[in-house]
Amino acid sequence: MARVGMHPSGTDVCRKVALLLVLALVPALVTAWLHPKRPALGWARPAVTELALADALGLAPPVIWVDARPDDEYGAGHVPGAVSLNEDRWDALLPKFLEAWQPGMRVVVYCNSQRCDASREVAVRLRHELQIDNVFVLQGGWNAWLEAQKK
Protein backbone atom coordinates (compact mmCIF):
# COMPACT_ATOMS: atom_id res chain seq x y z
CA MET A 1 0.00 0.00 0.00
CA ALA A 2 1.06 3.61 -0.54
CA ARG A 3 2.44 5.33 2.51
CA VAL A 4 0.19 7.98 4.01
CA GLY A 5 1.07 11.45 2.71
CA MET A 6 3.22 10.09 -0.10
CA HIS A 7 2.52 9.33 -3.71
CA PRO A 8 2.28 5.66 -4.60
CA SER A 9 5.54 3.99 -5.61
CA GLY A 10 6.11 2.73 -9.14
CA THR A 11 5.31 -0.80 -7.99
CA ASP A 12 2.04 0.36 -6.44
CA VAL A 13 1.08 2.11 -9.65
CA CYS A 14 1.89 -0.98 -11.74
CA ARG A 15 -0.06 -3.23 -9.39
CA LYS A 16 -3.08 -0.98 -9.51
CA VAL A 17 -2.84 -0.70 -13.30
CA ALA A 18 -3.01 -4.50 -13.43
CA LEU A 19 -5.93 -4.44 -10.99
CA LEU A 20 -7.85 -1.94 -13.15
CA LEU A 21 -7.18 -4.03 -16.27
CA VAL A 22 -8.47 -7.17 -14.57
CA LEU A 23 -11.40 -5.38 -12.93
CA ALA A 24 -12.74 -4.30 -16.34
CA LEU A 25 -12.85 -7.95 -17.40
CA VAL A 26 -15.68 -8.72 -14.98
CA PRO A 27 -18.40 -6.42 -16.43
CA ALA A 28 -17.06 -7.17 -19.94
CA LEU A 29 -17.73 -10.89 -19.41
CA VAL A 30 -21.21 -10.15 -18.05
CA THR A 31 -21.86 -7.96 -21.11
CA ALA A 32 -20.69 -10.74 -23.43
CA TRP A 33 -23.07 -13.10 -21.69
CA LEU A 34 -26.19 -10.99 -21.16
CA HIS A 35 -26.19 -7.86 -23.34
CA PRO A 36 -28.92 -7.95 -26.00
CA LYS A 37 -26.65 -6.01 -28.37
CA ARG A 38 -23.46 -7.99 -27.78
CA PRO A 39 -21.13 -8.25 -30.77
CA ALA A 40 -20.80 -11.42 -32.80
CA LEU A 41 -17.68 -13.33 -31.83
CA GLY A 42 -15.91 -15.32 -34.50
CA TRP A 43 -12.66 -15.98 -36.28
CA ALA A 44 -13.54 -14.76 -39.75
CA ARG A 45 -15.31 -11.63 -40.95
CA PRO A 46 -18.76 -12.59 -42.35
CA ALA A 47 -18.63 -12.75 -46.13
CA VAL A 48 -20.83 -10.56 -48.30
CA THR A 49 -21.16 -10.62 -52.06
CA GLU A 50 -20.05 -7.46 -53.82
CA LEU A 51 -21.48 -6.42 -57.15
CA ALA A 52 -20.19 -3.89 -59.67
CA LEU A 53 -22.75 -1.24 -60.60
CA ALA A 54 -23.45 -2.77 -64.02
CA ASP A 55 -24.13 -6.16 -62.42
CA ALA A 56 -26.34 -4.61 -59.74
CA LEU A 57 -28.37 -2.79 -62.38
CA GLY A 58 -28.64 -6.05 -64.28
CA LEU A 59 -30.15 -8.01 -61.38
CA ALA A 60 -33.48 -9.62 -62.20
CA PRO A 61 -36.33 -7.71 -60.50
CA PRO A 62 -37.67 -7.24 -57.95
CA VAL A 63 -34.70 -5.32 -56.52
CA ILE A 64 -34.67 -2.96 -53.53
CA TRP A 65 -31.82 -0.49 -53.03
CA VAL A 66 -30.73 0.32 -49.50
CA ASP A 67 -28.79 3.47 -48.63
CA ALA A 68 -26.57 2.75 -45.62
CA ARG A 69 -25.18 6.27 -45.31
CA PRO A 70 -26.09 8.73 -42.53
CA ASP A 71 -29.45 10.49 -42.75
CA ASP A 72 -28.08 13.85 -43.91
CA GLU A 73 -26.22 12.26 -46.81
CA TYR A 74 -29.29 10.28 -47.80
CA GLY A 75 -31.30 13.50 -47.65
CA ALA A 76 -28.80 15.27 -49.91
CA GLY A 77 -29.22 12.65 -52.64
CA HIS A 78 -29.67 8.93 -53.12
CA VAL A 79 -30.34 6.27 -55.72
CA PRO A 80 -33.94 6.76 -56.92
CA GLY A 81 -36.27 4.58 -54.87
CA ALA A 82 -33.58 3.63 -52.36
CA VAL A 83 -34.68 3.07 -48.76
CA SER A 84 -32.58 4.54 -45.97
CA LEU A 85 -31.25 2.03 -43.43
CA ASN A 86 -28.12 2.85 -41.46
CA GLU A 87 -26.62 1.50 -38.26
CA ASP A 88 -26.96 4.78 -36.38
CA ARG A 89 -30.75 4.64 -36.49
CA TRP A 90 -31.25 0.97 -37.25
CA ASP A 91 -34.23 0.46 -34.95
CA ALA A 92 -36.03 3.58 -36.20
CA LEU A 93 -35.44 2.92 -39.91
CA LEU A 94 -35.94 -0.83 -40.02
CA PRO A 95 -39.80 -0.70 -40.06
CA LYS A 96 -39.70 1.47 -43.21
CA PHE A 97 -37.36 -0.99 -44.87
CA LEU A 98 -39.61 -3.90 -43.94
CA GLU A 99 -42.60 -2.04 -45.39
CA ALA A 100 -40.81 -1.72 -48.72
CA TRP A 101 -39.20 -5.16 -48.76
CA GLN A 102 -41.03 -8.22 -50.03
CA PRO A 103 -39.81 -11.83 -49.73
CA GLY A 104 -37.80 -12.83 -52.80
CA MET A 105 -36.51 -9.32 -53.44
CA ARG A 106 -32.84 -8.81 -54.18
CA VAL A 107 -31.28 -6.23 -51.89
CA VAL A 108 -28.43 -3.95 -53.01
CA VAL A 109 -26.82 -1.99 -50.17
CA TYR A 110 -24.50 0.93 -50.77
CA CYS A 111 -22.55 3.54 -48.82
CA ASN A 112 -20.30 6.32 -50.09
CA SER A 113 -17.37 4.67 -51.76
CA GLN A 114 -15.05 1.69 -51.81
CA ARG A 115 -13.54 3.02 -48.58
CA CYS A 116 -16.68 2.81 -46.44
CA ASP A 117 -17.89 -0.23 -44.55
CA ALA A 118 -21.42 0.83 -43.64
CA SER A 119 -22.97 -1.06 -46.57
CA ARG A 120 -21.11 -4.22 -45.59
CA GLU A 121 -22.32 -3.97 -41.98
CA VAL A 122 -25.92 -3.36 -43.02
CA ALA A 123 -25.76 -6.24 -45.51
CA VAL A 124 -24.42 -8.59 -42.83
CA ARG A 125 -27.15 -7.55 -40.39
CA LEU A 126 -29.88 -8.01 -42.99
CA ARG A 127 -28.56 -11.45 -43.78
CA HIS A 128 -27.98 -12.62 -40.21
CA GLU A 129 -30.62 -10.83 -38.15
CA LEU A 130 -33.45 -10.83 -40.68
CA GLN A 131 -32.41 -14.01 -42.51
CA ILE A 132 -32.70 -12.25 -45.87
CA ASP A 133 -30.90 -14.01 -48.72
CA ASN A 134 -29.81 -12.27 -51.92
CA VAL A 135 -28.21 -9.31 -50.17
CA PHE A 136 -25.43 -7.62 -52.13
CA VAL A 137 -23.03 -4.75 -51.55
CA LEU A 138 -22.51 -2.21 -54.33
CA GLN A 139 -18.83 -1.82 -55.24
CA GLY A 140 -17.83 1.83 -55.18
CA GLY A 141 -21.14 2.82 -53.58
CA TRP A 142 -22.78 6.19 -54.14
CA ASN A 143 -19.63 7.58 -55.83
CA ALA A 144 -19.79 4.82 -58.46
CA TRP A 145 -23.44 5.68 -59.04
CA LEU A 146 -22.65 9.39 -59.48
CA GLU A 147 -19.78 8.57 -61.87
CA ALA A 148 -22.11 6.45 -63.97
CA GLN A 149 -24.63 9.31 -64.15
CA LYS A 150 -21.97 11.64 -65.58
CA LYS A 151 -21.26 9.31 -68.51
Next chain:
Amino acid sequence: MNWVARGLRLLAGGIFLVAGGLKVVDPAHFAADIDHFRLLPYFAVGPLALYLPWLEIICGLAVLAGPARRSALVVLFALTLIFIVAIASAWMRGLDIRCGCFGAASTAPLAYDLVFDLVLCVVLAWLLRVDGRPGSPPSHNV
Protein backbone atom coordinates in the same frame (compact mmCIF):
# COMPACT_ATOMS: atom_id res chain seq x y z
CA MET B 1 -3.15 25.22 -9.50
CA ASN B 2 -5.10 22.90 -7.23
CA TRP B 3 -8.52 23.90 -8.57
CA VAL B 4 -7.28 23.68 -12.16
CA ALA B 5 -6.10 20.11 -11.50
CA ARG B 6 -9.43 19.26 -9.87
CA GLY B 7 -11.35 20.74 -12.77
CA LEU B 8 -9.28 18.87 -15.35
CA ARG B 9 -9.59 15.60 -13.43
CA LEU B 10 -13.35 16.07 -13.40
CA LEU B 11 -13.30 16.81 -17.12
CA ALA B 12 -10.99 13.91 -18.10
CA GLY B 13 -12.70 11.38 -15.82
CA GLY B 14 -16.11 12.56 -17.01
CA ILE B 15 -15.14 12.29 -20.68
CA PHE B 16 -14.06 8.66 -20.30
CA LEU B 17 -17.09 7.84 -18.17
CA VAL B 18 -19.44 9.22 -20.84
CA ALA B 19 -17.44 7.73 -23.73
CA GLY B 20 -17.49 4.29 -22.11
CA GLY B 21 -21.14 4.57 -21.15
CA LEU B 22 -22.24 5.46 -24.69
CA LYS B 23 -20.34 2.47 -26.09
CA VAL B 24 -21.60 0.02 -23.47
CA VAL B 25 -25.15 0.73 -24.66
CA ASP B 26 -24.45 -0.90 -28.02
CA PRO B 27 -21.28 -3.03 -28.07
CA ALA B 28 -22.19 -4.54 -31.45
CA HIS B 29 -22.19 -1.06 -32.98
CA PHE B 30 -18.84 -0.30 -31.35
CA ALA B 31 -17.41 -3.59 -32.66
CA ALA B 32 -18.36 -2.50 -36.18
CA ASP B 33 -16.67 0.86 -35.59
CA ILE B 34 -13.46 -0.87 -34.45
CA ASP B 35 -13.58 -3.24 -37.41
CA HIS B 36 -13.83 -0.32 -39.83
CA PHE B 37 -10.32 0.77 -38.84
CA ARG B 38 -8.99 -2.46 -40.39
CA LEU B 39 -6.18 -2.58 -37.84
CA LEU B 40 -7.08 -5.71 -35.89
CA PRO B 41 -7.84 -9.29 -36.86
CA TYR B 42 -11.58 -9.94 -36.81
CA PHE B 43 -11.45 -12.33 -33.84
CA ALA B 44 -10.06 -9.52 -31.62
CA VAL B 45 -12.74 -6.99 -32.53
CA GLY B 46 -15.68 -8.41 -30.54
CA PRO B 47 -13.77 -8.99 -27.29
CA LEU B 48 -12.21 -5.53 -27.50
CA ALA B 49 -15.63 -3.94 -28.05
CA LEU B 50 -16.85 -5.68 -24.90
CA TYR B 51 -13.79 -4.81 -22.81
CA LEU B 52 -12.66 -1.33 -23.80
CA PRO B 53 -15.80 0.63 -22.75
CA TRP B 54 -15.69 -0.92 -19.28
CA LEU B 55 -11.99 -0.12 -18.94
CA GLU B 56 -12.81 3.51 -19.79
CA ILE B 57 -15.67 3.59 -17.28
CA ILE B 58 -13.66 2.04 -14.45
CA CYS B 59 -10.61 4.24 -15.06
CA GLY B 60 -12.84 7.31 -15.49
CA LEU B 61 -14.44 6.55 -12.12
CA ALA B 62 -11.03 6.02 -10.52
CA VAL B 63 -9.84 9.41 -11.79
CA LEU B 64 -12.97 11.07 -10.39
CA ALA B 65 -13.12 9.20 -7.09
CA GLY B 66 -9.46 9.07 -6.09
CA PRO B 67 -8.42 5.47 -5.38
CA ALA B 68 -5.84 4.32 -7.92
CA ARG B 69 -6.09 7.71 -9.63
CA ARG B 70 -2.51 7.77 -10.88
CA SER B 71 -2.79 4.22 -12.22
CA ALA B 72 -6.05 5.09 -13.95
CA LEU B 73 -4.39 8.15 -15.51
CA VAL B 74 -1.57 5.92 -16.77
CA VAL B 75 -4.08 3.55 -18.40
CA LEU B 76 -6.13 6.38 -19.92
CA PHE B 77 -3.00 8.13 -21.20
CA ALA B 78 -1.85 4.90 -22.88
CA LEU B 79 -5.33 4.33 -24.33
CA THR B 80 -5.46 7.86 -25.72
CA LEU B 81 -2.06 7.40 -27.38
CA ILE B 82 -3.35 4.21 -29.02
CA PHE B 83 -6.53 6.03 -30.16
CA ILE B 84 -4.41 8.80 -31.69
CA VAL B 85 -2.30 6.31 -33.65
CA ALA B 86 -5.43 4.44 -34.83
CA ILE B 87 -7.28 7.58 -35.90
CA ALA B 88 -4.21 9.09 -37.58
CA SER B 89 -3.61 5.85 -39.48
CA ALA B 90 -7.24 5.72 -40.67
CA TRP B 91 -7.09 9.37 -41.65
CA MET B 92 -3.87 8.87 -43.61
CA ARG B 93 -5.35 5.84 -45.39
CA GLY B 94 -8.31 8.00 -46.41
CA LEU B 95 -10.84 5.66 -44.79
CA ASP B 96 -14.40 6.97 -44.91
CA ILE B 97 -15.22 5.96 -41.35
CA ARG B 98 -16.03 7.59 -38.06
CA CYS B 99 -14.10 7.31 -34.86
CA GLY B 100 -16.71 5.54 -32.73
CA CYS B 101 -15.08 7.18 -29.68
CA PHE B 102 -18.49 8.16 -28.31
CA GLY B 103 -20.51 5.22 -29.64
CA ALA B 104 -23.41 6.09 -31.94
CA ALA B 105 -22.98 9.76 -30.97
CA SER B 106 -19.73 9.92 -32.98
CA THR B 107 -20.54 11.80 -36.15
CA ALA B 108 -17.62 14.23 -36.42
CA PRO B 109 -14.95 13.82 -39.11
CA LEU B 110 -11.84 11.89 -38.06
CA ALA B 111 -9.69 15.04 -38.05
CA TYR B 112 -11.82 16.53 -35.26
CA ASP B 113 -11.45 13.37 -33.18
CA LEU B 114 -7.71 13.46 -33.75
CA VAL B 115 -7.47 17.03 -32.42
CA PHE B 116 -9.78 16.15 -29.50
CA ASP B 117 -7.62 13.16 -28.54
CA LEU B 118 -4.40 15.17 -28.86
CA VAL B 119 -5.78 17.79 -26.45
CA LEU B 120 -7.01 15.06 -24.11
CA CYS B 121 -3.57 13.45 -24.23
CA VAL B 122 -1.92 16.73 -23.17
CA VAL B 123 -4.44 17.11 -20.31
CA LEU B 124 -3.79 13.56 -19.09
CA ALA B 125 -0.01 14.05 -19.31
CA TRP B 126 -0.31 17.25 -17.28
CA LEU B 127 -2.48 15.52 -14.66
CA LEU B 128 0.07 12.72 -14.40
CA ARG B 129 2.75 15.34 -13.85
CA VAL B 130 0.88 17.28 -11.15
CA ASP B 131 0.05 14.05 -9.38
CA GLY B 132 3.78 13.83 -8.74
CA ARG B 133 6.38 11.20 -9.26
CA PRO B 134 6.11 7.90 -7.42
CA GLY B 135 7.24 8.22 -3.84
CA SER B 136 7.42 12.03 -3.84
CA PRO B 137 5.31 14.09 -1.46
CA PRO B 138 2.02 15.19 -3.02
CA SER B 139 1.62 18.86 -3.90
CA HIS B 140 -2.11 18.67 -3.26
CA ASN B 141 -4.82 16.36 -2.02
CA VAL B 142 -5.12 13.10 -4.03
